[in-house]
Amino acid sequence: MTSARTIRVRGVVQGVGFRPFVYRLARANTLTGWVLNGEQGVEIFVEGADAGLEEFVRDLVAKAPPAANIAEMQVARAEPLGLLDFTIRESAHLNRPTVRVSPDLPVCDECLSELLDSSNRRFHYPYINCTNCGPRYTVILGLPYDRPNTTMNSWPLDAFCSAEYSDPDNRRFHAQPVACPECGPLYFLHTGKQIDGGKDVIAKAAAMLRDGKILAVKGLGGYHLACDARNAPTVAQLRERKFRKERPFALMVRNLSIARTIVELTEDSEQLLTGVARPIVLAPAKVEFPEVAPGNNELGVMLPYTPLHHLLFEQGAPEILVMTSANRSSEPIAYEDEDALRSLAEIADAFLVGERPIARRVDDSVVRAGTFGPAILRRSRGYAPAAVITLPSQQPILALGADLKNAVTLVVNGQAFVSQHIGDLDHFSAFRAFQETSRDLLAMYEVRLDELLVVHDAHPQYRSTTHALSLPVPGRLAVQHHRAHIASVLAERGDWDTRVAGVSFDGTGYGDDGTIWGGEIFGGTLRSGFQRVAHLRPALLPGGDAAARYPVQAAAGFLSQLETLPDLCAHPFDFPSRYRTARELIDRKVRCFQTTSMGRLFDTVAALVGFTREITYEGQAAIWLEQLAKRSMTSASYPFPFVENELDFRPLLSAVIADRRRGESPQKIARSFQRAVAEGLARALREVCSAESMETVVLSGGVFQNELLLQNLKPLLERNRLQVWTNHAVPANDGGISLGQAALAAFAGVK
Ligand SMILES: [Zn+2]
Numbered sequence: 001m002t003s004a005r006t007i008r009v010r011g012v013v014q015g016v017g018f019r020p021f022v023y024r025l026a027r028a029n030t031l032t033g034w035v036l037n038g039e040q041g042v043e044i045f046v047e048g049a050d051a052g053l054e055e056f057v058r059d060l061v062a063k064a065p066p067a068a069n070i071a072e073m074q075v076a077r078a079e080p081l082g083l084l085d086f087t088i089r090e091s092a093h094l095n096r097p098t099v100r101v102s103p104d105l106p107v108c109d110e111c112l113s114e115l116l117d118s119s120n121r122r123f124h125y126p127y128i129n130c131t132n133c134g135p136r137y138t139v140i141l142g143l144p145y146d147r148p149n150t151t152m153n154s155w156p157l158d159a160f161c162s163a164e165y166s167d168p169d170n171r172r173f174h175a176q177p178v179a180c181p182e183c184g185p186l187y188f189l190h191t192g193k194q195i196d197g198g199k200d201v202i203a204k205a206a207a208m209l210r211d212g213k214i215l216a217v218k219g220l221g222g223y224h225l226a227c228d229a230r231n232a233p234t235v236a237q238l239r240e241r242k243f244r245k246e247r248p249f250a251l252m253v254r255n256l257s258i259a260r261t262i263v264e265l266t267e268d269s270e271q272l273l274t275g276v277a278r279p280i281v282l283a284p285a286k287v288e289f290p291e292v293a294p295g296n297n298e299l300g301v302m303l304p305y306t307p308l309h310h311l312l313f314e315q316g317a318p319e320i321l322v323m324t325s326a327n328r329s330s331e332p333i334a335y336e337d338e339d340a341l342r343s344l345a346e347i348a349d350a351f352l353v354g355e356r357p358i359a360r361r362v363d364d365s366v367v368r369a370g371t372f373g374p375a376i377l378r379r380s381r382g383y384a385p386a387a388v389i390t391l392p393s394q395q396p397i398l399a400l401g402a403d404l405k406n407a408v409t410l411v412v413n414g415q416a417f418v419s420q421h422i423g424d425l426d427h428f429s430a431f432r433a434f435q436e437t438s439r440d441l442l443a444m445y446e447v448r449l450d451e452l453l454v455v456h457d458a459h460p461q462y463r464s465t466t467h468a469l470s471l472p473v474p475g476r477l478a479v480q481h482h483r484a485h486i487a488s489v490l491a492e493r494g495d496w497d498t499r500v501a502g503v504s505f506d507g508t509g510y511g512d513d514g515t516i517w518g519g520e521i522f523g524g525t526l527r528s529g530f531q532r533v534a535h536l537r538p539a540l541l542p543g544g545d546a547a548a549r550y551p552v553q554a555a556a557g558f559l560s561q562l563e564t565l566p567d568l569c570a571h572p573f574d575f576p577s578r579y580r581t582a583r584e585l586i587d588r589k590v591r592c593f594q595t596t597s598m599g600r601l602f603d604t605v606a607a608l609v610g611f612t613r614e615i616t617y618e619g620q621a622a623i624w625l626e627q628l629a630k631r632s633m634t635s636a637s638y639p640f641p642f643v644e645n646e647l648d649f650r651p652l653l654s655a656v657i658a659d660r661r662r663g664e665s666p667q668k669i670a671r672s673f674q675r676a677v678a679e680g681l682a683r684a685l686r687e688v689c690s691a692e693s694m695e696t697v698v699l700s701g702g703v704f705q706n707e708l709l710l711q712n713l714k715p716l717l718e719r720n721r722l723q724v725w726t727n728h729a730v731p732a733n734d735g736g737i738s739l740g741q742a743a744l745a746a747f748a749g750v751k
C-alpha cells in the first residue's frame, strides 16, 4: 500500500546538512519524492510504504544532524504521485524568507581528522568544512543560503570539490563554503613589508607566537590578537599597545585537558565549553597569569573552533594563548582586512590573513555556568542570529536596545532574531556597526521600513533613541529600560501571563519620572505590563551618568543621605579630591540627579573599602568588590531594611563606615555587604510577593551577573517558597534589552 506525505520543517534547517540527511533517510526507507529549501523552511514530499513513511517521519527528528534545530514540523497526508526516485530540488524564492540562518559552527571531528591526515587533499587546509561544520552567518550575504549568496562566491569549485558538492552521499553535498587548497582561499602571513603565501605560513605564525610576538589572526567573525599567555612581558606589551588597562583578556587553550589545568570546571561549564557554540567560558582560575586578568580570580577560556586554530596549536603555538578581539580600546572587533591592517599596525607584530571575506563582524560569546543555570554575558558567535523565541506579532518589529552593550532584535513573522553583540554606541564605530546590523537584518528578512514598528529605550538622549526618531517608519514605541529587562526573561520562557515580581538591578536607566532608576521591583505580566511596586531609597548622583566612571563620585551622592560622616578624604578611606568636588555639587544643588541605582550603591561600597580610582571598563568596581568578597568566609551581614516599599541603604552604609574605621578587613566588609543586599532583597520580595500573592521572582539587569549575590539569594528565596527565573538565552545585562523591548511592543500592539 503506497501513501504520501508533505512535510514542512521550520527552525535552523538550512546550511546544516539537513537536505542531504533527508535524502539519505528517504533512500534508506525506500521512499521517493523530493526535498527543497523553501522560504518557509525545508519542504519535503515523500511517498512509499506506510511503515517506511512512519520510520522516516520519526527519524527526521530523532536522527537530525547535530547542528540542526527543528522548531516546528507539520506533516500532512497527500496523494501519491508515482515518483520513481528521490531528488533534491533547487531552492525556491517566493515570499519573505522565514528560514533561520544558522550560527557559525565549530570544525567537526571528521573534518578535523582529514585536516591532520597527510594523505588527504585538504591536509593542513585552514578552510576545510562540510555540511556539519564551518562558517554560516559570517559568510552569508543573502538568503536563500546558496554559494552565490556567500563570501565564497569568487572561488569556483574545481572538479574535486564539485564532485563532492553534487554527491548526495557525500557529507559535503551542498556544503556552500566547501573548498580545497587547489580551488579555495588561502592564508598569508604579513610581516612588515613582506607577504608570505607559502605552505608553511601557519607554522611560521606559530613560531612567532612561541617567540613572544603579538599576531593579528583573521578568524570567523573578525580578527583576534594572539600571544603566549605565559609570556607576561608580551601580554603587558599587548595591554599597552591596545590601550586596555585592566579588562581581562580571553584565553584559547589547545584542548579540554589543558583547560582543566588552568580553571576549575564543573560538569556544566565543560558542557558549555565543548558545546556547539564554543563560547568563552568564565571559571575560577587555578593558575595565575600575570597581566591576563588583573585583580580577577576568574579566567575566560575557550577551545579552538576553526581549523586554523587547531593548526596553530598543531604546528607548535604555545598551548595557552591570549586570544582577544582585535580592536583598539573598546571599539568593535575589526573584520575587514584593510581596516585591520591599518588600525592594528601599531599593535600586531605580524598578520595572519585569510582570503575569505567576513560578511559581518561577530565577536566571541561569553558565558558562565551560573547559580541558576547557564548565563550569557555576551551573546554573539555560535548563538547569533538564531531565533530566540516566537512572539504574537504579525507586524515586523525592530527593537534597538540600549546604548551600552547594544544588540538589536528583529521580529519577523513572529520570530524574534536577536543580533550579535554590537558594543557601546558612544563609540562612533560601534554606532556605525549598530546601523549596519539593523540594515543587515532588515535586508536579510526583506523587511521594509514602511511596515516597521521601531522600539527604543525611553531615555531621550540615547543615540539609539535619536536614531529611532530619525527613521521613516509608521510606528514607534518607547519602552522603559528596567521593564525591558524583566520582559526579556519572560519572553525567553514564552511566558506571557504569569504574574511575577520582577527585580531589575543595574547601573542606570531612564525612569518614568525622569530620574535615574536602577534598583527597581515591578509586579505584573508580560501581556499586561509591569507596575513599579518597590525600589531602592532614592539617593543623589552628582554629575549624572558620568558618575558611573568614578565610584567616589557615586559615593558622594549616596553618603550625602547620611546624618553624620567622618572625613572620607582622611585615612582609612583616602578619597581623592574628586569626592570633595562632587560634594560641592550636592551642597550647591548643581547637576545633581535623583537616583535609585543599585549599581551605584555597589560602587559606593567599593569606594569605601578601597576602590577610589576611575574605573576602566563598565561594571569594574562591582566586579572588584565581588572578587574581594570571595576572599572572606564571614557569615556576618549589615542591616538593609525594607520600609514602606523602599530598601533603605543608610543603616547599611553607616555600618560599613563604622567597620572600616574599626579596622575590619575590606574582604570581610565586602562579603557582609553582599550578604546584606541578598537579605534585604529577599525580605523585600517576601513582602511584595505576599502582598500581591505572587510566587515567582524574575531577576535581571547587570547587577545579577554577580554570582556571589545569586548564591546568597538562592537559599533565602527557596526558604520563602519563591521560584526564581533568570536570563539564559540573552544576557541579563543591557545585551538583553532589545528582546524585552520587542516582547513588550508585541503585546502593546495586540492589547
Ligand atoms: Zn566538517
Ligand SMILES: [Zn+2]
Pocket: 157, 158, 159, 160, 161, 162, 179, 180, 181, 182, 183, 184
Ligand atoms: Zn577544490
